[in-house]
Amino acid sequence: MLRWKDIVYYAKYSNPEPDRKVEKTEEEWRQQLTPAQYRILREKATEPPYRNTYCRSYEPGSYTCAGCGSLLFNATEKYHAISGWPSFTQPAARGAIRYTFDDSHRMQRIEAICNVCGGHLGHVFPDGPEPGGLRYCINSESLNRIA
Numbered sequence: 001m002l003r004w005k006d007i008v009y010y011a012k013y014s015n016p017e018p019d020r021k022v023e024k025t026e027e028e029w030r031q032q033l034t035p036a037q038y039r040i041l042r043e044k045a046t047e048p049p050y051r052n053t054y055c056r057s058y059e060p061g062s063y064t065c066a067g068c069g070s071l072l073f074n075a076t077e078k079y080h081a082i083s084g085w086p087s088f089t090q091p092a093a094r095g096a097i098r099y100t101f102d103d104s105h106r107m108q109r110i111e112a113i114c115n116v117c118g119g120h121l122g123h124v125f126p127d128g129p130e131p132g133g134l135r136y137c138i139n140s141e142s143l144n145r146i147a
């Protein structure tokens with residue numbers, strides 16, 4: 001189980017290397033993704049709170065990256081965080097996500113990025129439920145739910 005100290009360590013020093021990497025030009029991403037997906041995954045935009053696909057969805061299954069199809073989260077780790085975005089307590093695997101410090105918008109946050117394609121997913125915060133205490137606050141547009 002990942003804890004906040006692990007996330008800070010990854011962001012500070014080094015992230016686990018993924019089994020595979022997907023690299024595309026910005027033009028290829030633009031062709032593959034919808035405009036909304038492109039803005040979030042490639043340009044680090046944030047979708048509006050509550051008015052997004054998975055905020056209130058608690059269907060079983062798993063969530064894959066909308067950019068490369070990698071498994072990111074299991075629905076069993078999704079919980080109601082009252083943030084307006086889909087929230088998870090743990091990733092599907094330790095190496096699924098990479099972490100980096102994000103000092104934009106006059107905040108110090110840790111950004112969550114798909115470890116395979118480098119797509120922006122959202123941010124991680126240390127105010128999630130026990131035992132792990134993590135809250136992955138993720139854009140719906142970065143995800144696809146599969147049964």
Ligand SMILES: [Zn+2]
Pocket residue numbers: 065066067068069070114115116117118119
């Ligand atoms: Zn990806």
